[in-house]
Amino acid sequence: MQFYLAPMEEVTGYVYRNVYHAMFGDMDKYFTPFIAPTRKKILKTRERKEVAPEHNRGMYVVPQILSNDAQQFLDTCNMLAELGYHEVNLNLGCPAATVVSKKKGSGFLDEPVILDRFFETIFEELSGLPEEQKFSVSVKTRIGMEFPEEFEDILKVYNRYPFSEIIIHPRLQKDYYRNHPNLEVFAYALEQSVHPVCYNGDIFTKEDYETIHQRFPNLERIMLGRGVVANPGLLREIQTGQPITAEELKEYHDRLYAGYREALNSEKDALFKMKEVWFYLGKMFPEAEKALKKVRKANRPEEYQEAARRVFSEDNKTQK
Numbered sequence: 001m002q003f004y005l006a007p008m009e010e011v012t013g014y015v016y017r018n019v020y021h022a023m024f025g026d027m028d029k030y031f032t033p034f035i036a037p038t039r040k041k042i043l044k045t046r047e048r049k050e051v052a053p054e055h056n057r058g059m060y061v062v063p064q065i066l067s068n069d070a071q072q073f074l075d076t077c078n079m080l081a082e083l084g085y086h087e088v089n090l091n092l093g094c095p096a097a098t099v100v101s102k103k104k105g106s107g108f109l110d111e112p113v114i115l116d117r118f119f120e121t122i123f124e125e126l127s128g129l130p131e132e133q134k135f136s137v138s139v140k141t142r143i144g145m146e147f148p149e150e151f152e153d154i155l156k157v158y159n160r161y162p163f164s165e166i167i168i169h170p171r172l173q174k175d176y177y178r179n180h181p182n183l184e185v186f187a188y189a190l191e192q193s194v195h196p197v198c199y200n201g202d203i204f205t206k207e208d209y210e211t212i213h214q215r216f217p218n219l220e221r222i223m224l225g226r227g228v229v230a231n232p233g234l235l236r237e238i239q240t241g242q243p244i245t246a247e248e249l250k251e252y253h254d255r256l257y258a259g260y261r262e263a264l265n266s267e268k269d270a271l272f273k274m275k276e277v278w279f280y281l282g283k284m285f286p287e288a289e290k291a292l293k294k295v296r297k298a299n300r301p302e303e304y305q306e307a308a309r310r311v312f313s314e315d316n317k318t319q320k
Helices: 012-025 045-051 070-082 105-110 112-125 151-157 183-192 206-215 226-230 234-240 246-264 267-284 289-297 301-313
Strands: 002-005 029-031 089-090 136-141 166-168 197-200 221-224
Touching: 012 301, 029 226, 070 089, 089 105, 105 112, 112 136, 112 151, 136 151, 151 183, 166 183, 197 246, 206 234, 226 234, 226 267, 246 267, 246 301, 267 289, 267 301, 289 301
Parallel strands: 002 029, 002 221, 089 136, 136 166, 166 197, 197 221
Antiparallel strands: none
16 A cells, blocks of 8 residues: 655645654655646745755655646646656645635536646647656546536546546535545546546544555555644554554654744744644644643743643543
8 A cells, every 4th residue: 555645735844744754754655735836937935945855855745736727737847847856746626715716726626628628738748748857747636516426527537638646535625624535436436547546535543544445455545634644653553553652742743843943933933833733633632622722822932832741741642
């Protein structure tokens, strides 16, 4: 089984990836939060930092692009190729209203004819590149906007083009992260797709993984996201049965906080980033709600550090 780390805006950036990889190093691929191309043909400062080779050493990193403009997508691919990347991923999964209203992310799925033309333009251009300049394109997708039946036409579009893989989060845009992943539609995709298929969605425990693995024994690729941010030892537990220790959790937190403080050079921004992580990580401390509230309310480094210390020092059993 191959395992991937999902792209999560504001969470799984390069600081997070480096800390995670240094401590666990068990992901086959790491996907960046999305790059949003513009007509200026340049990467924003945040995006440049995200894909800078010096920030991604020792990892197989796949930049993700959010776009519905074929030329802007190709321009971004060229910039990434110059940095040494050989694979990019198209975001057709983001359910956020601000993204969907622009017919991007999962909103692009509502326009299968236009999506088809978009792919036709991209792959026609890519096919003409010299061999040494070629790179692969994968897609991370939802199954539609409002109805599961939409995915049949969407998959037909994907099957017409040479994607390296299709990563499927089997929810609709309107679901956001509510309801359960539609495993019937995923089973259809696994059977009908001409490309390798990767599963993504709601794997928070080893038992969740085993349920998916038993349902789809031929599945060879799984993307983990919120489950890993909540429990950074999840993949090791899946693979070996060894859960993360309290000491490892504390070290993981301390490395991450130090990394954000150094990279952002701003205590306020570092605290914001850590609170994003605690939104998920707090689930590992089900008996520390009072201390976690202090973490969420902390506005100064001293307050935050004391609150975090209390979370880790209390005699709490981590959630398995």
